[in-house]
Amino acid sequence: DAGITQSPRHKVTETGTPVTLRCHQTENHRYMYWYRQDPGHGLRLIHYSYGVKDTDKGEVSDGYSVSRSKTEDFLLTLESATSSQTSVYFCAISAGVRSYNEQFFGPGTRLTVL
Amino acid sequence: AQSVTQLGSHVSVSEGALVLLRCNYSSSVPPYLFWYVQYPNQGLQLLLKYTSAATLVKGINGFEAEFKKSETSFHLTKPSAHMSDAAEYFCAVSRTGFQKLVFGTGTRLLVSP
Numbered sequence: 001d002a003g004i005t006q007s008p009r010h011k012v013t014e015t016g017t018p019v020t021l022r023c024h025q026t027e028n029h030r031y032m033y034w035y036r037q038d039p040g041h042g043l044r045l046i047h048y049s050y051g052v053k054d055t056d057k058g059e060v061s062d063g064y065s066v067s068r069s070k071t072e073d074f075l076l077t078l079e080s081a082t083s084s085q086t087s088v089y090f091c092a093i094s095a096g097v098r099s100y101n102e103q104f105f106g107p108g109t110r111l112t113v114l
Numbered sequence: 115a116q117s118v119t120q121l122g123s124h125v126s127v128s129e130g131a132l133v134l135l136r137c138n139y140s141s142s143v144p145p146y147l148f149w150y151v152q153y154p155n156q157g158l159q160l161l162l163k164y165t166s167a168a169t170l171v172k173g174i175n176g177f178e179a180e181f182k183k184s185e186t187s188f189h190l191t192k193p194s195a196h197m198s199d200a201a202e203y204f205c206a207v208s209r210t211g212f213q214k215l216v217f218g219t220g221t222r223l224l225v226s227p
Contacts, residue, residue: 033214042217042219043215045214092158100163105159108157
């Protein structure tokens, strides 16, 4: 299994509070991704990173920010959580940039915003 | 823009029966296609991928998929379902640039004894 951990695994928070989710990898892969999974939508890309301090937006980036100060860590921050951000969040990593390189997924973080 | 459509949010089969999960893609360029499986409360695991080397792709756990350009399809099959195959399956297409994946909405496979 790819060495990907996510923390916390479960979190309940209140509307308006900031939340940071962490993704940590031990594979030294350059590319990292954050997705959210919602029923009826599959997985949707929030943000991705192609190197330290190099990040870009995905298709559902509103309300989220990311940071990557080290190769192994990719942080996802909800500046002011809303109920619509209740979801399961997955981090993924990829060894290469070629379109046929598969992504490896972490175990997920279940976030509930009350 | 690339996209995938998975027909059927739920598929039910009996143990030992054929499994067929449908995926159709839309792409203006030759696509790279993937099938992932998600077991309850776990992350996604790669089953197989199409990279244009061969149209019939074999994956793990006895699954295979055939790329049909004329039908823009990449359906997932398994000759004989096992109880342990019960999971959610996602088809995905790779977008150009930084290997971003676009996922279908998923198909939950239910296997009955």
